[in-house]
Amino acid sequence: MTSGDSAPCLSAWDAASSLRQFGDLSVSERGVFWLTFEPSVGGTVITALDAGGSCRPLDQSLAIRSRVNGYGGGALCAGSDCLYAVSEEQQIVRLDLASHKSQVLAGSGPDCFGGLVADTARQRVLAVRETAAGQQLVAVDNQGCLELLHQGEDFYGAPVLSSDGRQIAWISWQLPDMPWIRSTLWTAALDEQGVLGDARAWSAPIDGSIQQPVFDGDDLWVLSDHDGWWQPFRFVAHHGIGVWLKGEAPDLDHASAPWQLGEHHHCHFPGGGWLRVRYSQGGGELWLRQPGAREPVRLARAYGDFRCLQTYGECIYCIARSANTMDAVLQIHPETGEVNVLAGGEPPWSSRSVVQPLRFEIPSDEAVEFPVSGFFYCQKTPGDAPPALILIAHGGPTSAAYPVFNPQVQFWCQRGFAVAEVNYRGSSGFGRAYRMALAGRWGEADVEDMERAADHLSGHGLASREKVFIQGRSSGGYTALMAMIQSDRFAGGASLFGVTDPLRLRAMTHRFESGYLDWLLGSPAAFPDRWHERTPLNRAAAISAPVIFFQGGRDQVVVPEQTRAMVSAIKAAGGFPQLHWFEEEGHGFRQQANQAGVLEWLFSFYRKHSLKADDHAEHLS
Incomplete structure (x- = not known):
């Protein structure tokens, strides 16, 4: 399968090398600073824009990464004359911008830190601290003295100070909730020494997720979805009662799901x-x-x-x-x-134009309350037969696909495949009701929507009906496997560190997501049949199409044994699954060589089974 012209295709190595990422941007009088992840080295470093407009890395020996909640965030912030950062070893480090010398302030044990906020008035940094016993809101001064500000909540996030440093706000949430299901706003006062007092918790008027408190002078603004969308509200405490004043904003989400701190x-x-x-x-x-x-x-x-x-x-x-x-x-x-x-x-390259996303929407009907949308990519030449389609289920599952450049999507388009990224029910960015529509229906509603997308695109002549493949990472891998179990619609599938045994994952996953699976599937005690039916490992014999797996040996989210067990179960049922193992990788592959290897193996897999589908169709004709 080729792209239809003679220009050279983007190589798998180049597609992997294009995945440079930025995060945790922070500004001060001393410059603009952000984190740069370089796949060529598999690490994240601090980058600075100096007064002359030049970008340069700061202390490349200092790898930066927060591990709070397993997904991190808020690993860098700028103070008045320094930067505060969380190192790969989970230490809070102060980097002096004059001398460029670094100093470890906190973190010599198993604790994690994230959500950093500079308290410039007191020459210290605020942080979320995660210990084996739970989380806390703490402050660490420039001498390394750690002070506990607040504890007692299961999770903390988004600490923020007023411009005069006298007020503080933050968000908390309790198990079994995730922060995009239900959370609480906190406000408190700080005295001149930074001691916290008069802490008050404020819930939204009805169940809702509150995000990203921001002070504008003495006014406190948040993004809350208790009215159906993550929209701006000015919060006022009046005689001990919380008043939520809606800002001028359309009925649209103004934030994405808060998987990371520091959004x-x-x-x-x-x-x-x-x-x-x-x-x-x-x-x-x-x-x-x-x-x-x-x-x-x-x-x-x-x-x-x-x-x-x-x-x-x-x-x-x-x-x-x-x-x-x-x-x-x-x-x-x-x-x-x-x-x-x-x-x-x-x-990304000069020899080829980039395939642009085409948005598609599948209307709701009597059977499905919500429309489903996504983005379709194809480099098809007019007159060509409909191409093979790679249907991608995003991870999360409370996440989303966006119409942005993805070199791996371009990799497939240049090789003659069409690609569709689907925002199935449960995705964020479409309001609270759409996001909550996956509650208890994981492995069902998302699978229905992926099938609807396949039928819609092939029915409009945009893709081949016989050559539809489905793939996903993490929870997207689960959706791909459940789709192959429940339907013969797919010519093959790929699971990249995908969930295969939700009950085992529930028992072993990290604390942040320990209640998430009960929201997605319901309580195992209350719905044992549902859990059994929606466990790919239990239904491996129903997978008749070819499937390929990719797994990291150090994955602490989807533990490696899950994938091994799934592969063994398919083999025991007479199948021939492929497994590619990366011993040094975790949940998401960071090394460029491994990312390139995944693309090469996937291309070989999809090409082989596309040709088989062609041969089968020719035989039937």
């Missing part, structure tokens, strides 16, 4: 304006409302997702993704709309 999808703009992300039709948009303006203005229209919003002076800084360039760190001048790319943002 910033909104921030105030100097002079009283607001900068916010909106998710519309599956893509992110950046909007600025200036004080006194009748309407907000959309900025950086070429980009389809935004994170880590920050302002300094008259400029906006953020991390953004677009459909035809690699991830970028942006500086935006709101008065003119000018966008400067500080890092990344380069065209």
Whole structure:
């Protein structure tokens, strides 16, 4: 299977090397700083933009990574004359920006840190600390003295200080909830020494998920979905009663699911304006409302997702993704709309155009309450037969696919495949009701929506009906396996460190997700038949199509034994599954050589079974 012309295809190695990522952007008077993950070295380092406009890594020997909740976030923040960061060893490190010397402030044991926020008035850093017993909100000063600020909640996130340092707010949530199901806002006062007092918990008016508190002077704003969407609310405590005042915003999500700490999808703009992300039709948009303006203005229209919003002076800084360039760190001048790319943002290659996403939507009907949408990619030449389709189930499952450049999608398109990324029920970015629609229906509603997508695309002549493959990572791998169990619609499937035994995962998973599976499938005690029916390991004999597995030997989320057991069960039932093992990898492959190897093996697998489908169709004709 080829792309249909003679230009050279993007190699698997190049597709893997394009996966540079940015995170945890922070600004101060000393510059702009962010984290850069380089797949060529498999690590994350601090990058700085100095006053002269040059980007340079700071202390490349210092690898940065938070492990709080297993997914980290908030591993870097800028103080007045230093940076605070969480090292790979889970130590809080202070990096002096004048001498470039680093100093370990905290973390000599098994604890993890994340969600860093600089308390410049007191020369210290606030952090979420995760211990074997639970989580705490702590402060660590520049001499390494750790002070406990608050404890007693199961999970903490999003600490934020008022500009004068006298007020603090944060978010907490309790098991078995995830932070996008139900969470609580906290407010408290800080005295001159930084001692916390008068801590109060505030729940939304009805069940809801509260995110990302932000102070604008003394006003506290949050994003809450208790009214159906993650929208901005100004929170006011009036005579001991919490009042939630809805800001001017459309009925759209203004944040994504908070898997990581340190998310910033909104921030105030100097002079009283607001900068916010909106998710519309599956893509992110950046909007600025200036004080006194009748309407907000959309900025950086070429980009389809935004994170880590920050302002300094008259400029906006953020991390953004677009459909035809690699991830970028942006500086935006709101008065003119000018966008400067500080890092990344380069065209992925010059010899070929990038295949653009085509949004599709499948309307709801009597059987399915919600429409399903996604993004379709294809380099098909007019007159060609419908191409083989790779249907991708995103991970999470409370996550989403966005219309942004993915070199691995381009890898498939250049080889003649079509690709569809599907936002099935349970995905974020489409309101609370859509996100909650997966409760108790994992392995059922998501599978139905993947099948609907396959039928929709093939029914419109965009893909071959006989050559539809399904693949996914982590929870997406579970969806792919359940789809192959429940349907003969697929010519083959791929599970990349996918869930195969939810009950075993429930017993062994980390604390953050320990109640998540009960939300997805219901309690095992109350619904034992459901758990049995929706466990791929129990139904391995129902998989008749070929399947390929990829697994890391150090995976602590989907433990390696799950994949080994699934492969053995399929073999015992007479199948011939392929298994590719990466002993040094965890949950998600970080090494470039391994990422490239996965693509090569997948291409061989899909090509082989596409040709078999062609031979079968020719024989029938």
